[in-house]
Amino acid sequence: MQSSLVSPAYAPPFRIVMKYFITAIVSFFVLNLMLTFNYSSFSGNHFQPKLLSITHIMSLGWITMTIFGAMFQLIPVVLQVKIFSEFLAEIQYWLFTIGVITLVYSFWFFLVGLPLLIGAVLINAAIIIFIINITVTLTKVKEWNITATYLSAALFYLLVTAAAGLLLAINLGYPYIVGNHLEYISYHLIVAVVGWVSMVIMGVTFKLVSMFTLTHNFSIKSGKWAFGLINTGLIALMYELHSKNQVLFIISSIIIAAGIFFFSFQVYVIFKGRIRKNLDAPLKFTRTSFIFFLLSALFGLSLSISDLSGIINIKLAFGYVIFFGFISMLIIGQMYKIIPFLTWYHKYSSKAGLEKVPTLKEMYNERLCHVEYYLMLAAVISVPFFVLLKLYIMVLLAFIVMLVSVVLFIYNMIKIMVV
Amino acid sequence: MITSNLKISKLLKEFPDALKVLLKASPHFAKLQNKLLRKTLAGRVTIEQAAAIAGIETNDLLRELNETCMAGGGSEQGDPYSEVIKEKKEQTFINQGSVDDFASYRRSYLDVRPIIDSGRDPLKDILSKVKTLLTDEVLVIINSFEPVPLYSLLGAKGFRYFTEKIDDAYKVYFYKKDWAAEGAEELPDNREKLPGNITKQIEFENTIEIDVHDLQPPEPMMKILENLQRIDERSVMIVHHHREPHLLYPILDERGYKAVCNKIGADSFKILITKKTR
Numbered sequence: 038m039q040s041s042l043v044s045p046a047y048a049p050p051f052r053i054v055m056k057y058f059i060t061a062i063v064s065f066f067v068l069n070l071m072l073t074f075n076y077s078s079f080s081g082n083h084f085q086p087k088l089l090s091i092t093h094i095m096s097l098g099w100i101t102m103t104i105f106g107a108m109f110q111l112i113p114v115v116l117q118v119k120i121f122s123e124f125l126a127e128i129q130y131w132l133f134t135i136g137v138i139t140l141v142y143s144f145w146f147f148l149v150g151l152p153l154l155i156g157a158v159l160i161n162a163a164i165i166i167f168i169i170n171i172t173v174t175l176t177k178v179k180e181w182n183i184t185a186t187y188l189s190a191a192l193f194y195l196l197v198t199a200a201a202g203l204l205l206a207i208n209l210g211y212p213y214i215v216g217n218h219l220e221y222i223s224y225h226l227i228v229a230v231v232g233w234v235s236m237v238i239m240g241v242t243f244k245l246v247s248m249f250t251l252t253h254n255f256s257i258k259s260g261k262w263a264f265g266l267i268n269t270g271l272i273a274l275m276y277e278l279h280s281k282n283q284v285l286f287i288i289s290s291i292i293i294a295a296g297i298f299f300f301s302f303q304v305y306v307i308f309k310g311r312i313r314k315n316l317d318a319p320l321k322f323t324r325t326s327f328i329f330f331l332l333s334a335l336f337g338l339s340l341s342i343s344d345l346s347g348i349i350n351i352k353l354a355f356g357y358v359i360f361f362g363f364i365s366m367l368i369i370g371q372m373y374k375i376i377p378f379l380t381w382y383h384k385y386s387s388k389a390g391l392e393k394v395p396t397l398k399e400m401y402n403e404r405l406c407h408v409e410y411y412l413m414l415a416a417v418i419s420v421p422f423f424v425l426l427k428l429y430i431m432v433l434l435a436f437i438v439m440l441v442s443v444v445l446f447i448y449n450m451i452k453i454m455v456v
Numbered sequence: 457m458i459t460s461n462l463k464i465s466k467l468l469k470e471f472p473d474a475l476k477v478l479l480k481a482s483p484h485f486a487k488l489q490n491k492l493l494r495k496t497l498a499g500r501v502t503i504e505q506a507a508a509i510a511g512i513e514t515n516d517l518l519r520e521l522n523e524t525c526m527a528g529g530g531s532e533q534g535d536p537y538s539e540v541i542k543e544k545k546e547q548t549f550i551n552q553g554s555v556d557d558f559a560s561y562r563r564s565y566l567d568v569r570p571i572i573d574s575g576r577d578p579l580k581d582i583l584s585k586v587k588t589l590l591t592d593e594v595l596v597i598i599n600s601f602e603p604v605p606l607y608s609l610l611g612a613k614g615f616r617y618f619t620e621k622i623d624d625a626y627k628v629y630f631y632k633k634d635w636a637a638e639g640a641e642e643l644p645d646n647r648e649k650l651p652g653n654i655t656k657q658i659e660f661e662n663t664i665e666i667d668v669h670d671l672q673p674p675e676p677m678m679k680i681l682e683n684l685q686r687i688d689e690r691s692v693m694i695v696h697h698h699r700e701p702h703l704l705y706p707i708l709d710e711r712g713y714k715a716v717c718n719k720i721g722a723d724s725f726k727i728l729i730t731k732k733t734r
Contacts, residue, residue, distance in 0.1 A: 114702065249672055253698050253723035312670045381674055386707055389674075390681030397674065 050109060050123045051383045055454070056130055057106025058376060062450055064098030064137075065365070069440045071145075076433040079424065080350055090144035095360055096229060097137045097160065103368050104237050105133070105167060108188070110375060112174060115184055115244045121173040125166050133163035140206075149209040157206035164199045168192050183257055183264070187240025190268060194232025197275075201225040224278050231293060232271050234364060235330075239263065239300050246304070246323060249374050250311035259303035266296030290341035297334035301327060317398075318406035322370025325414060329362030354421035361439070362417040369413070369446055373406060377453050400456070401449040409449075412442035458521045460514055464488070464498035464506055471525035481517055482510035484601045490575055497577055500661075501605050508604040551607065553616035558631040561594040568599050569625075575720070577694075580663045586610065586630070594631040602626045609661075662691040669698050677704050680729070684713060693729040700725050 071091050072079065078087040109120055120126065136159030143153040171192060178185055202225055208214045214221060243260055247253070270293030277285045304327045316324060336355050340346050377397040385394040416439035423431040458467065458474075467474050468488065478485040485506070488494050503521070507514040566585050568578035582597065589595055597603060603626070607617050610630050618629040664686050668676035680695055681704075687693050695701075700717050708715050708729060718726045 117700075117702065248699070251670055251672060251698070253669070254721070313672075378673055382703060386674070386677065386681075386703070387710065389678050389707075390684055394678070396678070397672075 050120060050126070051379060053123055053126050053130065054106045054110040054379060055376075057102055057109070058372065059454075060130075060134060061099050061102035061106065061368075062372075062447060064094050064102060066443055066447055068094045068099060069436070069443045073433070073436040073440050076429060076436050079353060079432060079436075080427070080429070081353075086144055086147040090141050092356075093144060094137065094141045096234075097133075098141065100234055100360075100364055100368065102133070102137075103372070104234070105129070107241065107371070107375065108167075108171060108237075110379065111241060111245065112171070112188075115241075116175070116178045116182070117180065118174055118177045121170050121177075125170045129163045129166040129170070132159050132166070136160035136163055149206075151210070153206050154210060157203045161199050161203050164195060168196055183260055184240045184244050187236050187264060190264070191233055191236035191240065194228050194236060194271070198225060198229040198233050201228065220278065224275070227274060228271065230359060231267065235297075236267070238364070238367060239267075242304060242307075245371060245374075247307050249320060249323075250308060251313060252307045252310040253312075255306050255310050257303065259299045259306065263296045263300035263303060266292050266299060268296075270296060287342050290338055294334045294338040297331065301331045301334075318403050318410055319370045319373035321407075321410055322366050322373070322413075325410075326363050326365075326367035326370060329358055329366065329417065333359045333363050348425070350424045350427065354424050357420050357424070358417065361413070361420070366413060366417070369409075372450070373401070376450060377401060380453055400453045402452065405445050405449055409442045409445040412438050412445070416442065458503065458518060458525060460504040460507075460518060461502050464501045464503065465494060467503065467521070468494060468498065471521075473525050474521055477517075477520050477524050478506070481512055481520065484510045487572065493572065493575065493577065497572075497579075500579075500609070505604040509601045511602070551611035551616045553618050553629075553631065555618055555620075555629075557616065557618070558594040558629060561592050561631055562590070563596050564589065564593050565596045565598065568597060568603075572600070575718070577663070580665065582606070586613070586615075591632070594629050597628045597630065599626050599628070600624060603628060606630070662688075664691055664693040665696070666693060667696040669696060674703075676701060677707075680704060681707065684708075684711060684729070687713065687729060687731055689731055689733075691730075695727040695729065697725045697727055698723045701727065 068091055071087075071094070075087050075091075078085055105126075109126055113119055136156050138156075139152060140156030140160060143149070143156055171188070175185060175189060201221065204214070205218075205221055205225060208218060208221075212218075239260070243257060247255065270289045270291075273285060273289035273292065277289060308324060333355070336358060340351070340355060345351055377400045381395075381397060381400065388394050416435045419435045420432060420439075423429075423435060458471070464478075475485075475488060478488060488498060501509070503517060504514045507517045510517075564585065566582065568581065571578040571581060582595075585595060597606070602619060602621075606628065610617065614632055615630045616632070618631075620627050620629075664683065666679060666683060668679055671679060676695075676697060680693075680701070683693065700719070704727075705715055712732050713729050714732050716728045718728070720726055
C-alpha cells in the first residue's frame with residue numbers, strides 16, 4: 038500500500054492547450070474546404086502540389102497541432118508531472134503555426150525554393166523545442182508507465198519525420214538526393230503516420246480511452262507486444278530504405294501489421310471491460326476509428342505484399358481511410374471528451390457543489406454529434422470506392438458530406454467554449 | 457507538554473518522533489505505520505486509550521513521549537497529571553458490565569482483524585452492525601488488540617461492554633442491559649455519568665463513503681464537491697476512486713478541505729477528505 042500527501046496541483050495549462058486545439062480545428066475546416074473546392078486534384082499519385090499542401094495542413098495543422106495540445110493537457114494528468122515550460126510551449130506554438138502556414142502556402146503555389154525551406158525550418162525549430170520541453174518533463178516522471186514508453190518512442194519518430202521532411206524540402210528546391218526522391222517520401226510518410234501519430238495515439242489510448250469507457254484493471258500485455266512489434270517493424274523498414282531489400286520490406290510490413298493487430302486486441306479488451314455498456318456519440322467515434330485503424334493495417338499490408346499498388350488512386354483511397362477514418366474520427370471523438378472537460382474544469386469546477394453547474398452532456402448537442410458521426414462515416418466509407426471507380430462527382434459529393442459534418446463539429450465546439 | 461487526552465493523530469502530526477516511541481513501546485502500534493489507519497483510527501484514540509490498547513501504563517508512555525518529543529522538558533510534571541488520568545479512567549470505563557448480564561442473549565460476531573489487516577477502518581462495519589442489533593443480541597467484536605476507544609464510543613450510545621482475552625485475541629461483548637426492564641429512562645442517566653464532552657472529543661465519528669468508480673470525468677469531482685458540505689469537524693469522507701484525482705486537490709484546498717490519497721491497487725484509490733483544522 039502506498040500513499041501520497043497531496044500538495045502540488047498538476048493542472049493542465051488551459052490557455053495554451055486550447056490555443057493548440059482551436060488552431061487545429063480551424064486547420065481541419067480549412068483543409069476540408071481546400072479538398073472540396075479542389076476535388077479534381079484528388080486523383081493520381083500523391084506528388085501533386087495541391088495534394089501535398091492538403092496533406093501537410095492535415096498532418097501538421099490538424100493532427101500534429103492536436104497532439105501537441107493533447108500532450109500538454111494529458112501528460113500532467115496521466116504522468117503526474119508539471120510541463121517543464123509553458124513559455125516554450127507558447128514559443129513553439131507561434132513558430133509552428135507560422136511554419137505550417139508558410140509550408141502549406143508554398144506547396145499550394147509550389148514555391149519550392151526559399152518559402153518552402155523557411156516553412157520547413159520553422160516547423161523543425163518548433164518540433165525541437167517541443168521535444169526538449171517534453172523530454173525534460175518526462176525525466177521528472179516518478180511512476181513510469183506504458184504511456185510514457187510509447188510517448189518517448191513517438192518523440193524519436195517525430196524528430197526523424199521532421200528531419201526527413203526538412204531534407205525533402207531542401208531537395209525540392211536544391212536537388213541533392215541521389216536516387217529516388219519518391220522513396221524518401223514514402224519513408225517520411227510511414228514514419229510520420231506509424232511512428233509519430235499512431236505511437237502517440239496508441240500510448241494515450243490506454244489511459245484516455247479507459248478513463249472514459251471506465252475500464253479498470255485490464256491487462257496491457259497486448260499493448261506491450263504491439264509496442265515491441267511496431268518498433269521492430271519500423272526500425273527494419275528504416276534499414277530497408279538503404280538496403281532496398283524487397284523481402285525485408287515485406288517482413289517489416291507484416292511485423293508492423295501484427296503489432297497493430299495486437300493493439301487492436303488491446304482496444305477490444307478495454308472496450309469489452311467497460312462498466313457502462315452504452316456508448317455515447319464520442320465513444321462511437323473512438324470505436325469506429327480503431328476499426329479503421331485495423332482496416333488500414335490490412336489495407337497497407339496487402340499493398341506492400343502485392344501488386345495492388347499499381348491500381349490508379351489506390352494510395353489515395355488508402356490515405357483517406359487512414360487520415361479521415363482512423364486519425365480524424367479518433368481526434369474528434371476524443372475532442373468531444375477533452376474540450377468539454379477542460380472548459381468545464383476551467384469555468385465551473387470552482388462553482389461545482391456550491392451552485393448548479395452544467396454536466397458535460399449539457400454543454401453540447403449530442404444529437405448533432407450523432408448526425409456528425411453518421412455523415413463522417415458515410416464519407417469515409419464512400420470516398421475510397423468512388424475514387425477507385427473514378428466517379429469524381431460522387432467524390433465531390435462525399436467531400437461535401439464530410440464538410441457538413443465538420444461544420445456541425447465546429448458548431449458544437451464553439452457551443453462548448455462560448456456558451 | 458504531551459498530555460493523556462491528546463489524540464494519537466495530532467501527536468504524530470506535531471511530533472513525528474513519537475512514532476518511534478510508540479513502536480518501541482508496543483508492537484500493537486505497528487499499525488500506525490499505515491497512513492490510512494493513522495488518519496482514521498488514530499484520529500479517535502487518545503494517548504491514554506492507546507496505552508490501554510497496548511496494555512502499558514499511561515504514565516510510563518507519557519513520560520517516554522515527553523522525554524523524546526519535548527527534549528526532556530516534562531518528566532517531573534508527569535505526576536500531577538496522573539491524578540486526572542485515574543479519575544478519567546474510572547469515568548470512561550463506567551459502562552463496564554459483567555458476563556451475567558447477557559448470558560441469555562444471542563451472539564452476533566464481528567471479527568475486525570481482516571478488516572484492519574486490509575488497511576480499512578472497521579468503525580463503519582461496527583456501527584452498521586450495532587444499528588441492526590436486536591434487543592436480545594450481544595455484539596461480539598474480535599480483535600487483535602483491545603479496542604478501548606469503542607468502550608466510550610458505544611458507551612455514549614448506551615452500550616455496556618465486557619472484555620475477555622483468549623490467546624492473542626480480544627473478545628469484546630457489547631450489549632444493552634435488560635432493555636425491556638430499564639427502558640428509555642436508564643439510558644440518559646447512564647450517559648450523564650460519562651464525561652459530558654466525550655462525543656466532542658471523538659474525531660471522525662461519522663464516515664461518509666462515496667464510490668465514484670463508475671463515473672466519467674468530471675462526474676467524480678462533481679459528486680465529491682456536492683457532498684463536501686456534509687463533512688464537519690467530526691466527519692471524514694472516504695472516496696473510492698479508480699485514479700488519483702489530481703485536479704480535485706486545488707479546489708478542495710481553496711474550500712478549506714484537505715485530502716490524503718492512498719493507492720490500494722493499480723486502479724483503486726482511497727481518498728480521505730477532512731476539514732482543515734484552523
